[in-house]
Amino acid sequence: MFLQELINQPKFTGAICPSSKKLARQMARHIPLDNDGIIIELGGGTGVITQAILDHGVSPDKLYVIEFSHTFACHLKTRFPHITVINGNAAHLDTLIPHGAKINAVVSSLPLISLPPDTCQQILQQWHTLLKDQGLAIQFTYNLRSPLWKTHIHASQFHSEIVWGNIPPAKVMTFKF
Numbered sequence: 001m002f003l004q005e006l007i008n009q010p011k012f013t014g015a016i017c018p019s020s021k022k023l024a025r026q027m028a029r030h031i032p033l034d035n036d037g038i039i040i041e042l043g044g045g046t047g048v049i050t051q052a053i054l055d056h057g058v059s060p061d062k063l064y065v066i067e068f069s070h071t072f073a074c075h076l077k078t079r080f081p082h083i084t085v086i087n088g089n090a091a092h093l094d095t096l097i098p099h100g101a102k103i104n105a106v107v108s109s110l111p112l113i114s115l116p117p118d119t120c121q122q123i124l125q126q127w128h129t130l131l132k133d134q135g136l137a138i139q140f141t142y143n144l145r146s147p148l149w150k151t152h153i154h155a156s157q158f159h160s161e162i163v164w165g166n167i168p169p170a171k172v173m174t175f176k177f
Contacts, residue, residue: 019045019109022165023140023172024052027107030138030159030174033057037102037135041065042090042123043109044076050083053107064097066090091122094130105136112149113141120149128154131177140170 027049031039039058044050044065053063060082067073073087088096090110097103106127112120127137137155144162155175163170 019048019140019170020163020166021048021052023163023170024049025055026161026163026172027109027138027140028052028056028058030136030172031056031058031105031107032136035102035104037104038062038064038097039105039107040093040097040103041107041109042093043067043111044085045069045072045109047076047079049107049109050076050080054080054083066093066096091119091126093123093126097130103130103135105138106131108137108139110139112139113143121152124149124152124154128177131155133177135177137175137177138172139175140172142168142170144169144171 031053033056039053039062041050041053041063044067050063050065054060060080063083065076065080065083065085066088067076067085068087068089070087073085076085086096110123112123115123131137137153150173153175155177157173157175159174161172163172
């Protein structure tokens with residue numbers, strides 16, 4: 001399934017293989033559990049990070065997964081029947097989640113470095129608008145230096161780590177809005 005999506009939609013898949021469990025755990029561990037808002041996962045893919053988010057202690061009724069690929073969205077709905085999976089575009093996130101919902105964190109596996117620049121900027125603007133000085137964004141990238149999209153994020157980065165146990169190695173960055 002992953003390989004087929006990579007062939008069909010390489011710009012939107014953005015990886016040569018699914019994320020590792022180690023990368024998924026590193027991303028999930030930054031999610032705050034002491035707030036009453038929802039967690040939004042962008043780019044659920046095969047569900048590796050989704051599972052890590054649930055294992056971290058996020059309640060299934062608080063998790064919303066936005067997946068652009070119809071194939072991956074159907075897979076996630078079958079694999080995780082108790083969470084909300086939405087087949088949609090993260091550039092229009094505000095139209096996909098409940099109006100006025102408090103968001104604790106956005107956990108993103110989106111391939112921001114390979115998306116068209118205007119789409120990337122729309123996604124980052126959605127984060128800024130929806131997190132409203134109250135939440136975190138957790139993003140990973142295969143660019144271990146400083147990805148260009150980072151210049152467009154209007155938040156303070158407070159954590160960064162490289163996960164060497166992923167193929168290829170990935171950098172997890174956490175931002176406070």
